[in-house]
Amino acid sequence: MDWQRYTLMGGIAAVLLALAFQWNAFKEQHTPEVDRETIVHSPGPADSQVAGDNNDSEDSDVPQLQSQAPATTGVDGTERELIQVTTDVFDLLINPRGGDIVKVALRKFEQKQGTPDQPLILLNQTRYHTYIAQSGLIGQNGTDSAAGRPLFKMAKNNYALAEGQEALIVDLTLQQEGANITKRFTFKRGDYLIQVAYLVDNTSDKPWSAAMFGQIKRDSSEPPTDMGFGMSPFLGAALRTPEENYFKQDFEEIAEKPTRETIEGGWVAMVQHYFLSAWIPPQDARNTFELKELSDGLFRMGFTAPQVQIPAATQGELSASFYAGPKDVYRLEKISPYLDLTVDYGWLWWIAKPLFRVLHFIQAHIVSNWGWAIILLTVFIKTLLLPLSAAGTKSMARMRKFAPQMKKLQEQYKDNRQKLAEETMKLYRREKINPMGGCLPILLQMPVFIALYWMLTETVELRHAPWIFWIHDLSAKDPYFILPVLMGASMWFMQKLNPAPADPTQARIMQLMPVMMTIFFLWFPAGLVLYWIANNLITIAQTWYINKQVDAGKI
Known part of the structure; x- marks a missing residue:
């Protein structure tokens, strides 16, 4: 009677295969489209609050130091058109309010295969999704405070990397009492690493002092994925700590136990399948990193660098790097020590990497x-x-x-x-x-x-x-x-x-x-x-x- 058993097994296999085809078609028909429209909200109480280094509050949006003073220059209720930046690898939007990166589309990666006109969107702020990169200055002469975020001026609203051009510079300017500040974004051809620098011209007769912060603010929603059944890539934050070269927390772990670490150099990243974004502060300074859930349900993953003092009538610079792109092992190795561990091979990485x-x-x-x-x-x-x-x-x-x-x-x-x-x-x-x-x-x-x-x-x-x-x-x-x-x-x-x-x-x-x-x-x-x-x-x-x-x- 073996033939009966094998016939039954074959019939069961055929039915299961037919069900698999039906489920596959159903899943594809009911997969939601990615919301590509960027919406930037006007600053409200939650947007204008500033986090504390020692006096942090649940509603804070960006870090602040004990010596933080209210920002009084460049903060107003008006909004300006977003700044569009196009390079060979990016379609990117910058909000003049704070100089935040509110959208990053990766031109060399399609959202879905066969849709070259729809590049993969890594960062975006839409009706249903928030994933942005913020940076600013805090401290005695900081531009970002509990009073609000600064509104920068720019020469134009559209910038593009020209054919044969190796680098593109986008400058945002701000006049502060006693100082002229330029927030400079530098994009290089073929590179997903963006240099973010504050060029400060201290025109006063007193020292100018502030610290730079950089952070990723994101909700806990999962990005669209083509991964199959049973596959669950890590989604969450990662950083380097004094004890671990690769410390990671998913959103539930961050909500239960926020993390705060200080280390020389370091980095903080938002990790998802195949792609990541990461802030890399100065590697020769002791930086403070924080992973925390905010009261509005968003999560903050960021760093605060040491304060920099610029003497009277001199110029100075505060800078960091922001990466937004694929998990390219070879490129990440060169950016910062152990950043390549965000390509998470699990506990058998020492076999998987070779x-x-x-x-x-x-x-x-x-x-x-x-x-x-x-x-x-x-x-x-x-x-x-x-x-x-x-x-x-x-x-x-x-x-x-x-x-x-x-x-x-x-x-x-x-x-x-x-x-x-x-x-x-x-x-x-x-x-x-x-x-x-x-x-x-x-x-x-x-x-x-x-x-x-x-x-x-x-x-x-x-x-x-x-x-x-x-x-x-x-x-x-x-x-x-x-x-x-x-x-x-x-x-x-x-x-x-x-x-x-x-x-x-x-x-x-x-x-x-x-x-x-x-x-x-x-x-x-x-x-x-x-x-x-x-x-x-x-x-x-x-x-x-x-x-x-x-x-x-x-x-």
Whole structure:
């Protein structure tokens, strides 16, 4: 009656696959569109409040020092048109009120594949979403205080990086009593790092003193994602602390336990799948970092630098850097120590990071396709682990060869379990079979497999990267579920090359495993499924060869 069981299993698999197609279509039809319209609210009580370094309040919006004095210059009730900045990598909006970055669209990344006219929006302030980058000056001569944010002047409302131009400078100006202040944004071609500097011309006969702050203000909403079922990339804040090079908190953890740290250099970042934004203050100063929930439900992730004093009748500068872009390991390494750890490979990062470098080398120097690079990386890993995997495969092959003798012993001593165990051990010793020989190599390989899983999940280069035929995005699920079905088929065939478990219940569970794994992999990114297929096919070839050698008595 085996044919009935297999027919039933096939019918169940067909129904589940049909349900998967229906769910896929339903999910795509009901995925909300990204709100692209930027709305900047006029400053109200919550917007004009200023946070304290020691006298902070729940309604505060930006940090302040004990010596903070009310800002009286440049603060009024009028609003001006947003400043538009266009470079080869950014479409960006700056609010003259405070000089805050209220929108960042990444021109080299599409919001959805096949929509080149809709770049991915990383930062934005809309009706339903707040994610902005703020910066200002606080302290004795600070421009930002409980009285409000300053309103800067600008020469024009539109700036664009011209062809052949390597850098674009956008200056906002503010006249303060006794000082002329220029807030300067510097954009460089091909770079997602923005330099933000305050150029202060102290025209008074007294020293000018203030500290610079920078912060990311965001709600807790999750960004749109193409990740499949079961995938949950980290979403939240991260920074470097004196105790940890990479300390992270999701929004629930920040709400429960705010964080405040002081460290030389450092950085603070807002991390999401594939992308991040980060403030990097001066690396030669002791900066204070804070992660906190505000009373309006928004979260503040920022830094406050030490105060800078500019003598009378002299000029000075306060500066920091702001990054808004992809999790590019190589670029983040150069910006600040340990900022590259925001590419979160989990606790097996020490394995995943070298694997990424090998994958990147293969794609850059051997093949120009990330799909083929994944396959070649799989071959590379299987070659490194060949001694381990071969030992396990040989052990399984010897057990398969002597399976008939094992079955005969089970039938002969089915009523005497003690005698069966004794005779089984004699057979193992006589034929040099190690029943655990296939387990240890697999256990030793598991850390590599887990590290590779997270490495492929975190690699932004795979986003919207095509392979061949119908696979146009290795970071998204196979739209026709062909790769998961092939993965399940390869797993089923791989099982047939190995001896079946002696326990009938365990054997039936193993028969169902390919079906269950196929269902599980339906929503996995195509790049991960491709890796498993390549791994299974290599294992099948290796197992078939070793089985032949064992059957021929050569091993």
